[in-house]
Amino acid sequence: MIARLTGILDAIGEDHAVIDVNGVGYLVFCSARTLRTLGERGAQVSLAVETHVREDHIHLYGFADAVERDWFRLLTTVQGVGAKVALAILGTLSPEDLANALMAEDKASLTRAPGVGPRVATRILTELRDKAGELTSVRTAQLSAGEAAPTGAVDDAVSALVNLGYRRADAFGAVARAVKALDGEPAVETLVRAGLRELSA
Numbered sequence: 001m002i003a004r005l006t007g008i009l010d011a012i013g014e015d016h017a018v019i020d021v022n023g024v025g026y027l028v029f030c031s032a033r034t035l036r037t038l039g040e041r042g043a044q045v046s047l048a049v050e051t052h053v054r055e056d057h058i059h060l061y062g063f064a065d066a067v068e069r070d071w072f073r074l075l076t077t078v079q080g081v082g083a084k085v086a087l088a089i090l091g092t093l094s095p096e097d098l099a100n101a102l103m104a105e106d107k108a109s110l111t112r113a114p115g116v117g118p119r120v121a122t123r124i125l126t127e128l129r130d131k132a133g134e135l136t137s138v139r140t141a142q143l144s145a146g147e148a149a150p151t152g153a154v155d156d157a158v159s160a161l162v163n164l165g166y167r168r169a170d171a172f173g174a175v176a177r178a179v180k181a182l183d184g185e186p187a188v189e190t191l192v193r194a195g196l197r198e199l200s201a
Contacts, residue, residue, distance in 0.1 A: 003048070028049065033068070033091050034064045047064070059083065093112075105129070107125060178197075
């Protein structure tokens with residue numbers, strides 16, 4: 001199994017890159033987000049890799065870091081989410097945005113990714129919300145939103161920001177960061193003001 005590739009960026013395509021490692025070119029499928037981090041042809045690159053072995057092919061999937069690879073592994077456990085759809089999701093939402101969308105049950109954010117309709121988005125929310133707690137980014141969001149402030153205050157602050165026109169995932173992330181920065185058990189009004197400052201930063 002190949003877990004990491006380090007070499008020279010030989011070519012880059014719409015959904016893949018070719019990495020030259022000691023004269024051997026490896027075709028690696030990547031999210032749009034990862035492709036944007038690779039730089040120009042000839043650059044030295046290093047990718048975390050997930051290897052899929054099937055009867056008719058061996059595919060390599062490359063990621064800018066292990067966090068994105070872990071999300072890919074998790075997403076592909078959901079029925080109806082294959083490697084291509086998982087990469088589309090990761091190209092649309094950063095790991096932090098994806099964590100926030102799950103915690104906020106923000107189906108609309110998930111459906112922004114190509115190939116993700118309302119039914120698949122609902123399955124992702126249903127199947128991954130608990131499992132995703134194992135990942136650092138989600139665990140951080142949970143701790144931020146759950147330990148420093150009452151859950152009701154967090155929910156009310158998120159709802160208030162959504163009512164002001166912000167996307168639910170963005171609102172959740174802003175409130176989670178605000179809770180982390182505030183002491184004690186802040187009131188809803190305090191969380192809303194702090195959340196607005198986070199969103200405008």
